[in-house]
Amino acid sequence: MQVRSLTVLQNWDCHTCGDCCRSYAVPVTAEERERIEGQGWEKLPDFQGVPFFVPRGDEYYLNNRADGGCVFLGADNLCRIHGQFGSAAKPLACRIYPFLLVPAGDHWNVGVRMACPSAAENKGRPLTDQLADAREYAAFFEATAAKGALEAPPPPLYGSNVVPWGDVTRIAAAVSKLLANPADPFERRWRKVLFIVGMLRKATFDGGGDTKKVVTGGRLSEMLHVMGEAAEDEEPKAAGDVKRPGWAGRTVFRQLVAVFSRKDHGMEKGTAQRGAVSRFWSAVRFAGGRGSVPKVHAVLPDAVPFAAGEVPLGAPTAAATALLTRWHRGKVESLQFCGAPNFGLSVWEGLESLALTFPVAMWLARVLIAGGRTPDDAVTRAVRMVDDNFGFNPLLGSARQKFALRLLANRGDLPRLVAWYGR
Known part of the structure; x- marks a missing residue:
């Protein structure tokens, strides 16, 4: 091929x-x-x-x-x-x-x-x-x-809603275009994508037996264009205008941060990953969000409080934005975000899981900056840590973590997390 x-x-x-x-x-x-x-x-x-x-x-x-x-x-x-x-x-x-x-x-x-x-x-x-x-x-x-x-079929959009491979590629191209838009801050690009995902979850793609109603090919392209214009009107311009994520959402988010940032073997194995007991207590501390951030990865600094992850970072530099854009557009265009490469997630769930990696990386960047790294170096290192786990850490494919992702999406906390940690 x-x-x-x-x-x-x-x-x-x-x-x-x-x-x-x-x-x-x-x-x-x-x-x-x-x-x-x-x-x-x-x-x-x-x-x-x-x-x-x-x-x-x-x-x-x-x-x-x-x-x-x-x-x-x-x-x-x-x-x-x-x-x-x-x-x-x-x-x-x-x-x-x-x-x-x-x-x-x-x-x-x-x-x-x-x-x-x-x-x-x-x-x-x-x-x-x-x-x-x-x-x-x-x-x-x-x-x-x-x-x-x-010979495997394309990943479903959601549930049993399936479209041909060409339409999955068409969706990926539209998302990649939104993520490349220099007119928006990077966090707003993702909020617009999540707005479209939320709307398209409610759409019918099989036509209900009426071929004139099937949303595919050119009709799908038209729908994606219309949804993009609606997102431009509906999504607040500034991250500060978005409601703060709730307590439950931030708690679930920190637990996911622990999974995305952990390193269990190799030279960068975290000191908090030395056994089942230490891993358990690390998870408890991430859930509570108090005290120092456990070193689930060797590059995490010593004795940095969880509060450091909540300090606004400011607008990413041009270099950091270019890296974030390359990272996420690459995941979208390669289709690594859904299907077999990402634990069997549907297209919409896969986009939500990829969107989540942005606030996770920005939270980790804040912690790394508190440990003495420059902003650009912190963002680069955070991206490497998160991408090391995305699609590869089997914990992210567990029923528990998939449920956590659905919980954030269903509560409306996912775009709020994107905005909050995009400040």
């Missing part, structure tokens, strides 16, 4: 920081294990008595050293497998990172994980220059277990 890169400008190249080699538990297939075992590493002195893989349930993962780094990471921050045998000799998970390939009917969409420092900083070549690599990965997926995913 075709591989399509994003229309939003996104650059990336590996700058050998080694962060990914120190941050993740990397799964390996039986074929990959056999290939690596045949490379002769056991003959080297520094691999004597060092297992290459560790079992976890029915799967195997690359082993990590005490500092969190992969056993194959060299002192120069380069992969020793890559250096000795080339990129193709590495596990596929290592080769493809930070790219994402999302099947979308008759083509693949290419996305990028902002957890990678080079992706967040937009350093390197445009994605359009790297389509050859993406096509190679796509061909591998098409020839293996991912083949079944290619």
Whole structure:
């Protein structure tokens, strides 16, 4: 199938920081294990008595050293497998990172994980220059277990309300356009998207048996345009004119912040993530919102009170706004926000979950600023923390967290949170 890169400008190249080699538990297939075992590493002195893989349930993962780094990471921050045998000799998970390939009917969409420092900083070549690599990965997926995913239907808009892949793409394009609008502050762009989502939840897309009433194709484009004009009229111009989120909404929000910001393994594992008891008490403290913010991630500062997360940040700089825009437009255009890439969420739920990451990142940025970081650096680091979990932390796919997201949306707190932490 075709591989399509994003229309939003996104650059990336590996700058050998080694962060990914120190941050993740990397799964390996039986074929990959056999290939690596045949490379002769056991003959080297520094691999004597060092297992290459560790079992976890029915799967195997690359082993990590005490500092969190992969056993194959060299002192120069380069992969020793890559250096000795080339990129193709590495596990596929290592080769493809930070790219994402999302099947979308008759083509693949290419996305990028902002957890990678080079992706967040937009350093390197445009994605359009790297389509050859993406096509190679796509061909591998098409020839293996991912083949079944290619035949999957598009994610529903909500419940059993389904439209063709082309209409899902049409919705994504309209949302991306709203998020790119420089005339609005970034938080208002999201409030307008959420206004449209709220209105379209009530719309009928199947026509009730009358093909003249089916909202699809050009009719859907017209509806999205009309809804966009209505959002311009209905949504307050300034964040300060939006009602403050309620106590219950802020409590649920902080619990979601805890999930979006946590790091459970690697060199940046939080000190509050050392065991079940510490994780439990961290959750309790996030729910209460008193005292110091638990270090669920190593980059969170020491002894910063929860109150720091409520201090207005002021208007984001041009650099911060550009990063936020790239981040969210990339998630929308790649369709990573819904369906299988985001725990089976429907289109409308997926957009709400992505909207939530904005106030989460802005809350974390405030805490990081209180710990001494500059505003731009704080926003960049917060985006990386949140995107590391978005679509990947299995807790976010749990029934409890999905219920929390629905609760915020149904109470009307989601746009209020966007405005409140967009101040």
